[in-house]
Amino acid sequence: MKYLLVVGDGMADEPVPSLNGKTPLEAADIRCMDWMAQNGLVGMCSTIPAGMPPGSDVANLSLLGFDPAKFYTGRGPLEAASMGIDLGKDSCAFRCNLVTIRDGKMADFSAGHISTGEADLIIRDLNHLLSGGFVHFHTGVSYRHICVIEGSFQNLSCTPPHDITGREISGYLPEGEGGSIVLELMERSVDILKKSPVNEDRIAKGNVPATRIWLWGQGYRPTLPVFSEKFGVKGSVVTAVDLIRGIGRLAGLDIIEVEGATGFVDTNYEGKADAALGSLEEKDFVFIHVEAPDEAGHAGDADMKIKAIENFDKRLLKRIMDNIKGDYRVLVMPDHPTPVGIKTHTGSPVPFILFGKDVKPNDINTYTEASAGRSAVFVEKGHELIDLLFE
Numbered sequence: 166m167k168y169l170l171v172v173g174d175g176m177a178d179e180p181v182p183s184l185n186g187k188t189p190l191e192a193a194d195i196r197c198m199d200w201m202a203q204n205g206l207v208g209m210c211s212t213i214p215a216g217m218p219p220g221s222d223v224a225n226l227s228l229l230g231f232d233p234a235k236f237y238t239g240r241g242p243l244e245a246a247s248m249g250i251d252l253g254k255d256s257c258a259f260r261c262n263l264v265t266i267r268d269g270k271m272a273d274f275s276a277g278h279i280s281t282g283e284a285d286l287i288i289r290d291l292n293h294l295l296s297g298g299f300v301h302f303h304t305g306v307s308y309r310h311i312c313v314i315e316g317s318f319q320n321l322s323c324t325p326p327h328d329i330t331g332r333e334i335s336g337y338l339p340e341g342e343g344g345s346i347v348l349e350l351m352e353r354s355v356d357i358l359k360k361s362p363v364n365e366d367r368i369a370k371g372n373v374p375a376t377r378i379w380l381w382g383q384g385y386r387p388t389l390p391v392f393s394e395k396f397g398v399k400g401s402v403v404t405a406v407d408l409i410r411g412i413g414r415l416a417g418l419d420i421i422e423v424e425g426a427t428g429f430v431d432t433n434y435e436g437k438a439d440a441a442l443g444s445l446e447e448k449d450f451v452f453i454h455v456e457a458p459d460e461a462g463h464a465g466d467a468d469m470k471i472k473a474i475e476n477f478d479k480r481l482l483k484r485i486m487d488n489i490k491g492d493y494r495v496l497v498m499p500d501h502p503t504p505v506g507i508k509t510h511t512g513s514p515v516p517f518i519l520f521g522k523d524v525k526p527n528d529i530n531t532y533t534e535a536s537a538g539r540s541a542v543f544v545e546k547g548h549e550l551i552d553l554l555f556e
């Protein structure tokens with residue numbers, strides 16, 4: 166028996182006025198997911214434990230069967246794990262975004278989706294001019310990087326930059342233990358980036374410059390149980406997002422790289438589907454994560470989100486369903502909602518479909534937030550949902 170967990174990041178949403186009150190899932194043409202709903206089990210699941218931040222890190226830990234209340238130590242250490250950064254006991258790993266601040270406001274949490282090549286040059290400058298012993302920067306992908314600082318930052322609060330688009334940053338600076346160290350690094354980066362030839366070039370081309378670093382999502386090295394020991398199956402992960410790679414690596418799952426997987430709406434859906442099918446020839450479990458709908462939600466673009474969901478349905482899921490061999494079960498769902506109306510995540514429950522061998526359908530015939538909400542099936546503890554897949 167083969168098992169698949171297929172996640173459309175941020176796919177769930179709320180009624181959108183420009184869609185005549187429909188959600189993107191309701192407005193999208195999703196024949197594959199609707200068919201799976203008709204022939205499978207549809208329900209709702211709470212992936213974010215009460216009181217925890219509704220991030221992809223918390224939600225995807227839940228979906229892989231790890232209780233975030235027990236295992237979550239921050240986003241930074243998970244991404245650091247994906248980059249193979251070895252964290253010592255006192256090494257605190259921060260997510261380091263390259264952002265664009267204009268007139269004191271967060272203009273763009275992604276510095277215009279700066280390319281990895283451009284960002285790497287900036288990260289080298291930061292290591293050259295800012296690091297010095299207890300601080301080190303590591304290049305990631307596009308605007309997402311890691312800064313490791315030796316020291317104690319236990320009660321430090323930092324703000325995810327994608328939560329404050331368009332707002333004054335003065336109200337969201339680091340506060341608490343070690344806050345002054347972190348703030349100083351962020352402020353000293355302004356001058357370095359102002360002088361960066363990368364930005365001169367970006368401005369000349371009409372692209373937004375990266376004006377400073379933004380540090381958040383900090384934490385120390387987590388310890389996760391080994392997935393194959395917990396569920397008795399060997400598995401792999403197909404994703405373009407560092408965070409998900411990190412969770413997979415820490416859980417002992419193999420990470421599959423896919424050419425052209427961008428972590429954005431232009432990703433290689435077919436390549437991801439084929440990579441997953443390929444890995445099932447030797448493994449029994451595959452986790453496929455698609456970031457596109459979440460990026461559309463953060464952009465506040467309903468049409469872009471519908472397109473991402475339709476691509477997820479047709480170019481990835483249908484391709485897998487048409488080509489998978491033998492007995493299998495698949496769990497399809499978002500990790501959390503990213504409503505286009507608010508451009509950020511919520512912790513609301515999400516709809517799921519469980520389809521495949523020995524799965525008894527319930528009376529839900531379409532896959533939407535509302536139809537799943539009518540289902541009698543509600544999984545309160547998200548980290549227990551995967552047990553249904555392996556049952």
Ligand SMILES: [Zn+2]
Pocket residue numbers: 174175220221224459500501
């Ligand atoms: Zn997410």
